[in-house]
Amino acid sequence: MQHALRRLEARGLVEARPKAGYFLSLRPESPTTPRSRARIVAPRAASVSDLLLDIMGRGAAFDLVPxxxxxxxxxxxxxxxxxxxRALRRRRGGGYQYYDAPAGEPELREQLALQHARRGWPVEPERLCVTSGCQHALFLALMACCERGDVVAVESPGFYGVLQLLEQLRLQVVEVPASPDTGMDMDALEQVLDRWKVKACVVSPAFATPGGALMPEASRRRLLALAEQHDLAVIEDDIYAETALGPVPDPLKALDTQDRVILCGSFSKCLSRDLRLGWVSGARWHERVLRLKLVTQLAGSRFLQQGVADFMADGGFAAHLRRQRHDLRVNRDQLIDRLRRWPGEVRVSRPEGGLAVWVELDVGIDTLAAYDRALEQGVVITPGPLFSGSGQFRNCLRIGFAHRWHPDRLVALERLADVLYAA
Amino acid sequence: MQHALRRLEARGLVEARPKAGYFLSLRPESPTTPRSRARIVAPRAASVSDLLLDIMGRGAAFDLVPxxxxxxxxxxxxxxxxxxxRALRRRRGGGYQYYDAPAGEPELREQLALQHARRGWPVEPERLCVTSGCQHALFLALMACCERGDVVAVESPGFYGVLQLLEQLRLQVVEVPASPDTGMDMDALEQVLDRWKVKACVVSPAFATPGGALMPEASRRRLLALAEQHDLAVIEDDIYAETALGPVPDPLKALDTQDRVILCGSFSKCLSRDLRLGWVSGARWHERVLRLKLVTQLAGSRFLQQGVADFMADGGFAAHLRRQRHDLRVNRDQLIDRLRRWPGEVRVSRPEGGLAVWVELDVGIDTLAAYDRALEQGVVITPGPLFSGSGQFRNCLRIGFAHRWHPDRLVALERLADVLYAA
Structure with missing residues (x-):
């Protein structure tokens, strides 16, 4: 019964409310999904402009009015x-003069292993390496499996941090169209792989930014088959998994029989951006990942890792996720409800996880041009072109629902509509 | 008067004791300085063996009996x-959902700027970037100014972490002989620069590991002149500066009129290895350093940075350094005193800062071969070849004085002598 309910919840048909039980989702009619599709262009050096860097910095909090x-x-x-x-006050003896184990504190890795085992991936703590956040994990992964000039396939639209990484590592990028519902398009990936030599593929199977896509199992299996056929490294950006509004999906890594999926995760989206704690499991590249972690960072803060391990062990993390799940669902529904009142054709993704929706507006609207005008009104937006290495998606933007829709944010949403539709 | 005393203290002739004043140093007759000198060999790919990685991990705590x-x-x-x-408990509002400024928390950078201004280098906080420790800073520095295959000059003997970095970044290394008293030999550096195209030079002007050398001003000026002549990037590893037993020496950076010295520092040696906080000032490469910091780490922990900034602002850090200075001097003198009782010819450096001495034994003694036998006795040593990219210094080792010489450590020191002289 519980299991059936969890499956219905996963499909958004019922909703679990803490201390109350399951309820039929009285959700508004689903707005149509955005349909802007990335063009496939030949691999080229990744580059990110200073303007985009500035916008990225402000947009990282997923908040219209930071x-x-x-x-x-x-x-x-x-x-x-x-x-x-408590972990800090517990410090005794000369521990402050020692670094942690190269892969991170064992207690934290054990908790992380348990967390992943519950998602269908039983992993030994020895195969996990604690990092300084997910960006650090992605950096280690790319550095471990790519050499300068290699081509890396990414989702488009997709996470801008990966484009910055590719630029700094002097790697080439090829963008593969991705849907806000189901993630990277496997037909398109196959075309790309047939045409160019690709070394690695970065995907976010669980609630990819910007639209919160959840990659279906068939796509996952096809991705792994293509990876084998073309000898790809697959880098799984799993950072949004625990923001699931229903059951947390299994990682792609759980299907990886060839040891070629490098899993990267973090507490930044589901718990706190202040911890700077992430993790990586480097598959066949794990030894190189470990060495790179040592030379890039040497060690991690031990009391922080111990504190988080305790928080996980005593159930505090699970309780936090349960409460947050409920809040995020409310925030998401309120946002979509408001967006449906906007003039013109508004297509919005309806993710079952993540912290944002992807919004597609009328073709004439230019979200990048609107950025400065919105900022003058105190409103920070993340325009569509931010999620592309080639300036696509000008009539799209990502809007976050990580924060409660208190009156200031609702006013900001109205101001934003005024700015966008004024031009 | 105070100034004259501080100068005498810097030369080890008088000693400051907290709350007591200055005393004539009743130091034992200075043991002779180690004279093993590195051979100059052509640049080659850096590589570090697994055995050395294991030894490095254990030796990082500078403790014979960890x-x-x-x-x-x-x-x-x-x-x-x-x-x-307190900084953690002070957290209010939604701050946990935000990242810090790209260069790190402004309060911490202001305190770091003040700290450096007191050492003859007035720097704007905007020119400092907070990192995840000094290793991270060195990584960013090398990545910012070198490309794969470039040649980097390092001290020999010198810091093994740099060799690991060069290996992972696929850079070539050329070792320049360094003295345990005065650091990198400028005649040798000039020979190297005349012979091979070198891109960057990593030096530790203040208390270089392993011997604690302090580079004299004439060497510093000559290094900067050579850097200009050969268009070098100079990476200053300043991590030991605040472990000075007397006044803290100015950084090399204070003499840098050409914006080509990248300064790297950290709290790990002088305060706590658990903070994982360092800093970098990237000179003409600073923008690239900043971008690399963002893609490798994205952000730093805000409450940690705020806590350390408070600790510096209220004088806690200065008080800690004063007390530690006294303890380190006692530890150093006790160690040298014990080493002078060893049989055979024992040459020991007598550093005015840092956390270790460099010990040169009779030519027949093999410290690397003794590593396992010492470990069986529960004693962890850092053999000489660890500090060379080409296996030199087999009859040398580094011995730390970061920890008090309680009876267990004195016993370990005796066991170590037994192991070394038994073969």
């Missing part, structure tokens, strides 16, 4: 901070 | 932990 001091700490983060504080 | 739980936290670290705990 105000780090507003609101209150959720109970889960309060509990986390107490656990970290 | 026991992280022994002893008690020094008052400075207790105060630091309280400051970090």
């Amino acid at each position: 105000d780090p001091l507003a609101g209150s700490l959720p109970p889960g983060v309060l509990a986390l901070n107490r656990a970290v504080g | 026991d992280p739980l022994a002893g008690s936290l020094p008052p400075g670290v207790l105060a630091l932990n309280r400051a970090v705990g």
Whole structure:
């Protein structure tokens, strides 16, 4: 019964509410999915402009009106901070003069292994390496399996941080069209692989930014078959998995029989951006990943890792995720409801996880041009071209629902509509 | 008067004792300086064996008998932990959902700027970038100014972490002889530069590992002149500066009129290895350093940075350094005193900072071969070849004085002598 309900919940047909049970989702009629599709262009050197760097920095908080001091700490983060504080006060002896184990604190790796085992991937703690966030994990993964000039396939639209990484590592990028519902298009990937020599493919099977796509099992299996056929490294960006509004999907890694999926994750999206703790499991490249972790960072903060391990072990993390799941669903529904009142044709993704929707507006609307005008109104947007290495998606933007829709944010959403439709 | 005393203290002729004043140093007769000199060999790909990686990991704590739980936290670290705990409890609002500024928390960069200004280098906080430790800073520096295959000059003997970095970045290494008293030999560097095209030079002007050399001003000026003449990037590893037993020497960077010295520092040696906080000032490569910091790490932990900034602002850091300075001098003198009782000819450096001495034994003694036998006795040593990319210095080893010489460590030192002289 519970299992059947969880499956219905996964499909968005029922909704679990803490301490109350399951309810039929009275969700509004689903808005149509964005259909802008990336063009395939030949691999080229990745490059990111200074303007985009500035926008990325502001957009990383997923908030239209960034105000780090507003609101209150959720109970889960309060509990986390107490656990970290306790780990700090527990420090004894000369421990501050020692680095942690090269792969990170064993207690934390054990908790992470349990967390992944619950998602269909039983992993030994020895195969996990703690990093300084998911960006660090992606960096190690790309550096471990690629050489300068290699071609890397990425989702388009997709995560801009990967484009920056490719640029700094002097790698070439080829963009593969991705749908906001089902992620990277496997037909398109096959075309790309047939045409160019590709070394690695970066995908976010669980709730890819910007639209929150969830890659279906058939696509996952086809991706792994293509990876074998073309000898690809597959880098799985799993950072959004635990933001699932329903059951947390299994990682692609769980299907990896050839040891060629490098899994990268982090606490930044589902718990706190302040921890700077992520992890990587480097598959056949794991030894090189470990060495690169040592030379790039040497070590991690031990009391922080111990605090988070305690927080996971005593159930605080699971409780936090349960509460957050409910809040995120409310935030997402309110956002989509508001967007449906906008004039013109508005297509919006309806993700079952992640922290944002992908919005496609009338073709004439230019979100990049609107960026400065919105900023003058105190509204920070993440325009569509940010999610492309070739300036595509000008009539699209990502809008976050990580934060509660308090009145200031609702006003910002209205101002944004005014700015976008004024031009 | 105070100034004259500080100068005498810098030369080791008088000694400052907290709350007591200055005293004539009743130091034992100075043992002769080690004279093993590195051979210059042509640049080649850097490579580090697995065995050496294992030894490095154990040796990083500078302790013959590593026991992280022994002893008690020094008052400075207790105060630091309280400051970090307060910063954590002070967290309000939605701050946990935001990343820090790309270069790191402004409060911490201001404190670091003040700290460097006191050492003759007035720097704008905007020119400092917070990193995840000094290793991360060195990584960013090398990545910013070198391309795969470039040749990098390093001290020999010198810091093994740099050799690992060069290996992972596929750079070539050329070793320049360095003295345990005065650091890198400028005549030798000039020969190397005349013979091969070198892109960058990594030096530790203040208390270089393994011997704690302090580079004299004449060498510093000559290094900068050579750098200009040969268009070198100079990477200054400043990690040991604040372990000075006397006044803290100015950084090489303070003499840099051409914006080609990249300064790298950290709290790991002088305060705590658990913070994972370092910094870099990237000179003419600073923009690239900043971008690389973003893609390798994205952000740093904000409450940690705020806690350390508070600890510096309220004088806790300065007080910690004063107390530590006194302890380190006692530890160093006790170690040298013990080493002078060893049989055979024992040459020992007598550094005015850093955490270790460099010990040269009779030519027949093989410290690398003794590593396993010492480990069987529970004693961890850092054999000489660790500090060379070409296996030199087999009759040398580094011995740390970061920890108090409690009875267990004195016993370990005797066991070590037995192991070394038994063969």
